[in-house]
Amino acid sequence: MSSSSAIADRRAQLDVGAVLAAVDTVLGSASRPVALHEPRLGAREREFVLDCIDTNWVSSAGKYVSRFEQMVAAATGARHAIAIVNGTAALHAALLLEGVQANDEVILPAITFVATANAVSHAGAIPHIVDSSWDTLGLDPAALDAHLEEISVRRNGDLFNKLTGRRIRAVVPVHIFGHPVDMTPLLAVAAKYGLVVVEDATESLGSTWQGQACGTFGHSAVLSFNGNKIITTGGGGMILTDDDAHATRARHFTTTAKKSHAWSFDHDEVGYNYRLPNINAALGCGQMERLSAMVEAKRELAGRYLAVFDGFANASIYREPNGAQSNYWLNTLVLDREYAGERDRLLSALHANGVHARPLWTPMHVLPMYRNCPRSRLPVAEDMYARCVNLPSSPFLAASEQTTTIKN
């Protein structure tokens, strides 16, 4: 099943045909091309959205926004959930609410969707890029500790980057593809250096770590309900926090900071127009009713990928970290080290075969606008980027789900 010859430039030749065959085994009869991730919508989403239209409540006032917030709070165990227009806006607002100021630095991993770094930029701050761990695919607490030990200094209760002179205010662990970051050591490192933790849980709704939901470890966290996420509101996001005062302030700040009054339009600070419309929240209410089923279906799909690639010679499927229950938002094929140079040939073959796979996002420090950002050494991030390929992960690709599609 595996290729045997190493070629001249030390690049081993991947048995692409074997990978295609294995992927085809998992995807079964799904019609080609197979998207990387598609939402699943049904009767309840129709019902709630039509209720919005029929009652003329489609905008920022309306019962579904509160209901959606309550459903997400209940599902995660977060004390407060504030619905936001999208995940980028949620992280932007969350950072500002945590006191991130212009010219601060905010720590984030190299391997993440660009929105994580963009939200930092939108807040006027500078991404400070730190290496990831193969244990979780997310920020590496040990690498963070070693890096901060080397480049930072505490002064008057704040942490400063000795190389740039800028304050380092916060750290944003991202639970990549639904796999939780190793939060106990991450929180310990953050506490050691006095950094605020804002979890980027945009990919990890439904994931838990040590039995606790992703999005409930940091002082605040953000979710995303973009169309490619585990549940969708078209576009949408959320801020989670257990801090009552913080939640009150977040709600005010993201609704133009308008003071409540029967008729006056008074605002007491520069706020944002970041509220999620009611019609999008209505979709979210329908989606939340199926969250458990979606996670179950996605875990079942992951189980099939894991089984088919078990003992595979050139590559393996990434398995959830110890102690984690992952939503397996995106399944990840990891090429063995000697096949790192074969990633793009594999991607071409998969696409030619109607399988919309993709590599990891281009690492943040490689993008032109973030090339000069402060950073740690990034050997793991670069290795991950060279060797990982995401495979189609729509929940309805799971066998038992395929048979129930018509019920919706």
Add this chain to the structure above:
Amino acid sequence: MSSSSAIADRRAQLDVGAVLAAVDTVLGSASRPVALHEPRLGAREREFVLDCIDTNWVSSAGKYVSRFEQMVAAATGARHAIAIVNGTAALHAALLLEGVQANDEVILPAITFVATANAVSHAGAIPHIVDSSWDTLGLDPAALDAHLEEISVRRNGDLFNKLTGRRIRAVVPVHIFGHPVDMTPLLAVAAKYGLVVVEDATESLGSTWQGQACGTFGHSAVLSFNGNKIITTGGGGMILTDDDAHATRARHFTTTAKKSHAWSFDHDEVGYNYRLPNINAALGCGQMERLSAMVEAKRELAGRYLAVFDGFANASIYREPNGAQSNYWLNTLVLDREYAGERDRLLSALHANGVHARPLWTPMHVLPMYRNCPRSRLPVAEDMYARCVNLPSSPFLAASEQTTTIKN
């Protein structure tokens, strides 16, 4: 019908009862409380939104976004329309796209919704507040000219504020309540001083000035489709421009600046996640089909307000400017000068009577975060704020529309 006695503090006493009676005549049998403005949604909105759900296309990809853009472009005559997540985001992006930089000043009227000033702040720039005109309720070109003559200087092709040393980059005329700003002199003043014009047409879709649509006079313009606007997408906005290259760049900049590729996630600048979701655009497509009918209904309602208050002793309804065809987004009762002190007593009485009227937005220079912004003298803005009251303006309050509601 009018009160006759002037009281001690030179405040004439408004005949509130007469105003209530006149408003009640217009509102007729509409059930109380009557909101200031409610959307109207029907069969086509249901159809398009359900199509999104049934085809699994609710997010940022999908046919309704393009269709909605084409419908708005066709209705306004703008060459390009780029759908955005809301009006504030549209203005924020439009200002950045026009080259507004941190610490620039941007001219806007004191009388506008706070989002106009907030979008300037979000761009890192400083609102520079200029007086309005009773002729249009919008920015006064003559006041702008006189003010710039006094405080500005041209240097190396840019305009600078002599008092602050900052560059003045752009002017944002806002077509208040749908009434077009006097655009010929405004454009002439902007050209004289080298200012870019970005129209805030968030309230004026369907309005024309000299036969040309609001939103097509500036180098770019923005629309809003918030729930209280003439058409709604729940939340939504749009950038209009006739400039091909500008439109291409706007589209890229508002979709995370992602480079097109079958699988790579590469981005070439710090872009925004500002795209309108497909499900919101689907609502918009339904709404655009009724735009003409909405404008007609609103003009009919305005006609009834004008008729009922014709010859009224203490106040009058604001009439569209000469040369304009207004959408009459919000109808405005203007108290005669001697009754300026009676506004809040009138508002209390209207609310007590189930009529959700409101004053103008608190002027920008009165809000705490904009109190210290550069500004011209603002006598007209302050006079307007003291004397104007917006009355319920939902299109279905028009008599002929009330009878057709059930068709939808």
